[in-house]
Amino acid sequence: METRNTIQKQTILQAVKELANHPTAEQVYEKVVVKLPNISRATVYRNLSNMADRGLLQRIGVPGGADHYDHTLQVHYHVLCTHCGALEDIWLEKPAKNLMELANEKSTFSIQSYQLVFNGVCPCCEAKQRKENPIQ
């Protein structure tokens, strides 16, 4: 039950912190494999998942795509660029409590959490779009 302090775990956690920008398991693997050439993807997946369950990381579930991981533990939200897949933070104060309360009032389920991802277009992709199709 207690957790052993392996080099793999340390390196994975460090990688998420250094990458900062909500890496996927694959991106973490690519960063970690430089330092530990023999590490397996399974180890990366296992550890990221464990750490998220223990609250050392936040898991960002993206419907239809790979999970991302966030070293920031404070409650906040994310936008996904529908063009390039970039994922960015959004800091909102209000919805956190409201949503849970509202939902619990209206549902027979006892609601414990929720997953919210916004979809949009990042400034970079918006600029490209405008260049290709200046009308509209």
Added chain:
Amino acid sequence: METRNTIQKQTILQAVKELANHPTAEQVYEKVVVKLPNISRATVYRNLSNMADRGLLQRIGVPGGADHYDHTLQVHYHVLCTHCGALEDIWLEKPAKNLMELANEKSTFSIQSYQLVFNGVCPCCEAKQRKENPIQ
């Protein structure tokens, strides 16, 4: 570009309406294959996805799980039972506009939509839990 009226499409749409309870593509397939024994899963996936894109159905993206489809077109939300996977409606009026506005104010992305799924325990599973572990 215009859409042909095949038996497959008709049957798939009808199946989603009859199943009502937010079926996955696989569940739709199982319902449809009874009437059309030669239909392919690919056809079901393709048509569900197309119909969602055209606004004939709503796609409910569930992180880490299969997409569900909803024949109801009005804006509403969903809870997923973390025990049995049951998916149920939640009807909230307020958040719809608020969330989009708030997020757009706080982000450099131009946000067009969002995906929100609540996680909880359904009454049925809650009862089971209580039976197995009456303490707490």
Added chain:
DNA sequence: GTGGCTGCAAAATGTTTGCACGGAT
């Protein structure tokens, strides 16, 4: 020394795609 953790390969899951054929228009 023990048993949790790792690496590997294989499997599982959900979905998409290339292609030849058939049917709706």
Added chain:
DNA sequence: ATCCGTGCAAACATTTTGCAGCCAC
């Protein structure tokens, strides 16, 4: 007659799992 939609199989993406050996404790 066109050419979109279908069925099939294979590919794809992401994640999980079984198992033998290893290493942190």
